Amino acid sequence: MKKVFMTLCAAFALGLFPAKAAPQTAGVARPKLVVGIVVDQMRWDYLYRYYDRYGEGGFKRLLSEGFNCENTQLDYVPTVTAIGHTCIYTGSVPSIHGIAGNDFIFRHTGKKTYCTDDETVSSVGCDNAAGKMSPRNLLVTTVGDELHLATNFRAKVISVSLKDRASILPGGHTADGAYWFDSKTGRWITSTYYRNELPAWLVKFNATDPARRLMEQDWNTLYPLDTYVQSTADDTPYETPFEKGGKATFPVRTSKLLKTDGYGVIRETPYGNTMTLQVASEALTNEELGQDDITDLLAVSLSSTDYVGHRFGPNAVETEDTYLRLDKDLAAFLNLLDEKVGAGNYTVFLTADHAAAHNVRFLADRKVPAGAWDAAAEEAALDSLVAADFHVEDGVQAVMNYQVFLNRAKLQAAGADFHEVKQAVIRHLRSHDEVMYAVDLEEAGTAPLPAPVRERVINGYNNKRSGDIQVVLNPGWYDAEDRGAQGTTHGVWCPYDAHIPLIFMGWGVRQGETTRAVRMTDIAATVSALLHMQMPSGCVGTPVSEALK
DSSP, X not given: OXXXXXXXXXXXXXXXXXXXXXXXXXGXXXXXXXXXXXXXXXXXXHHHHTGGGSOTTTHHHHHHHSEEXXXXXXXXXXXXXXHHHHHHHHOOOHHHHOOOSSEEEETTXXXXXXXXXXXXXXEESSSSGGGOBOSTTOOSOOHHHHHHHHTTTOSOEEEEESSHHHHHHHHOTTOSEEEEEETTTTEEEEETTTOSSOOHHHHHHHHTOHHHHHHTTXXXXXXXXXXXXXXXXXXXXXXXXXXXXXXXXXSBOHHHHHHHHOXXXXXXXXXHHHHHHHHHHHXXXXXXXXXXXXXXXXXXXXXXXXXXXXXXXXXXXXXXXXXXXXXXXXXXXXXXXXXXXXXXXXXXXXXXXXXXXXXXXXXXXXXXXXXXXXXXXXXXXXXXXXXXXXXXXXXXXXXXXXXXXXXXXXHHHTTOOHHHHXXXXXXXXXXXXXXXXXXXXXXXXXXXXXXXXXXXXHHHOOTTTSOSEEEEEOTTEEEOTTSTTSSOOOOSSSHHHHEEXXXXXXXXXXXXXXXXXXXXXXXXXXXXHHTTOOOOTTOOOOOOGGGBO
């Protein structure tokens, strides 16, 4: 008996009878699929502005079945698309994740770059440069990257959007597929960063010429025009017409615009969202997302709401109609998730990358303080100032992202005192009535700013990719870019740009709402907590614990 006992002990010591392995992924309760839906430029109040016109299966379903974070704010500036999508899926801010704008300047080289440009890769699905993109400028991991790491890369991560940056940045470094729309060819494409050819299902989808099919329908209102009482009259000076000298009124002859302006016009109609959800549906089905015990991720960004908003503004009939059509498309997509994955087997969250201001002329006509700032004109004025006072030509490299980028190389070559130049520019900016603050970004931590504004400035400042001076305009003011006083834009700290919707629904989510302060950085932290996995590497957010069961 003693010999048997000793033999067994030796066997265990040698690992001949290994102990039962600790449960891995199979032992962790997770949904089959997480779906992130980002509605580009969706103001929080759109949930309620058009509430009585929504059907039961779209926004209303999310509100009634999900957990609604009513007071979700962006916690950085500038509030633009690339940063918003990055923040949602990383839980991080520009000072850490490195995406300092849609465009930014590398300080060590002085080179201006688009956020996802990558000359080392090639287009897949088209013969032009639209696919020369990747996430290589992103310095941290995303929820999708962490899901791959947590599942030993058995999960699938797919991302789709009309905009390249709104597909690439949410997908992260390890996405199995990121797809976006090429306006020149009307096809959905990718880059060799991900794969060398399009998947068969996307080739088949492209072969149907989906943009043409939708645009040939033209765009008229879903309902009689006189029922759009939440919007201004159809013909107003606050909107940008498609055709020079024309009117921004219904019907919109998209079939004609297709012939004159090409496929890209679909971006500025609700059909762009319809097509994006069609691609998402094809990916859901053909990639077999949510069909096994390993959680998958589908990131969907709906960009047409942003293009429509920029062209027409928040008070236009076109904007209202776009959201009413999106509501129907969302309902159909949620029904497809129920059918393919099963109600209760997936978790979805809906949010926005930023919101938008009211049109400045619309506000001014109603005696509300507002105005249009011209960053290009300011850049020229500052350049002249530096040339006159310091004898340096082209001393200002750019004014963008509400920041001034000084040309360090030229200032240094001319022997100009960088600090003195910076202070002269700040004094000039502060002399403008519309400029509330002009802040030396290297001293933002001690700048005499209201705490919420200072925090956003600090979070948005990346010392290798941001400018030298932050411009904080008065509320109601924005950089009108090339649109003049038509349409709208976004980019500042104010609630109209920073207050976004955030709703979680489905597996592991309670029904309810909160009005406490939630930050965009909390989204990735909450999804990570839901999935019992590590947060992304630069995450500074906190889980919305009351939303989780």
